[in-house]
Amino acid sequence: MTQLTSRTPGGPPPYLRIVAEIRRRIADGELAPGDRIPSTRRIAEEWGVALATATKALTTLRLEGLVEARPRVGTVVAGAARPPAAPSEEPAQRPVQEREREQELSLDRIVRTAIGIADAEGLTALSMRGVAARLGVAPMSTYRYVPSKEELVLHMADAAFGEETYPAEAPEGWRARVELGARAMWRLYRKHPWLAQLGSLSRPLLVPRLLVHGEWILAALDGHGLAPTELFDIHVLIYSHVQGLAVHLEREAHAEAATGQSEDQWMDSRASDLQALAESGRFPTFAKVVGAFEDGYDLDLDALFERGLTALLDGLTPLVEGRRA
Incomplete structure (x- = not known):
């Protein structure tokens, strides 16, 4: 696993190095249009960074237009590889497309997109900017519908809890x-x-x-x-x-x-510690029960x-x- 947890003197921050590496993979054809990009958790695992750093890297790639979110698929390469355009070099059509997306924006779309991010990458990966990037709109657009991340989370919870309903005729007892x-x-x-x-x-x-x-x-x-x-x-x-x-x-x-490490891998890595506790003689019932597991x-x-x-x-x-x- 590549470690990027600290910044080298004078070097770019970890999230930009992740962005540069994924950008290189796209440019070299290792990741073709439509290929899935590693999730936030996979990036955190591969590069040894915090989830927040991984989220920032994916958000940067989305804002550059190199990747996009597709329903029931995840984050994928958006199209032909290209370097990020300078603000003055952005296609003239981009603001028009962005305005069209903003016209289609609604509180329900924002909430459902946020739920998708939280389901796939965890609540710590959620940010207002990340939701906007996933929707392909300007970062401030979402604030017209919900004033803060805290308020968004309440809307998400309310929507999620509403996914299970009860029958009109309750069972007996x-x-x-x-x-x-x-x-x-x-x-x-x-x-x-x-x-x-x-x-x-x-x-x-x-x-x-x-x-x-x-x-x-x-x-x-x-x-x-x-x-x-x-x-x-x-x-x-x-x-x-x-x-x-x-x-x-x-x-x-x-x-x-x-x-x-998965749960099983983590336990396997601590097998010697578990064995030492069981063989210490201090916990006889624990040792008997654990020893009975085949x-x-x-x-x-x-x-x-x-x-x-x-x-x-x-x-x-x-x-x-x-x-x-």
């Missing part, structure tokens, strides 16, 4: 309804891992479409004789189970980009979600159904 709601939330976090990084139990996101999910859970528990505090506590416990597991989806993606322990978040949800609802059943009796 409070437990079946709660399971339906919890699984809908888990699917959303699975699809958009960055969602779990937003808000906290003490400072929740106040967006309408998230509250739709909260309303579904609360309605499932209502009418069972629970005090308001008990009812809301149960709702928070169920939500925290979903979010608490989902938060590791984005963290693992960040860790893989930063270290260049092929190692497979951390399956989907399985953990289901097991945890079952255990949580089993434990809550006497409280919910006992009060109604």
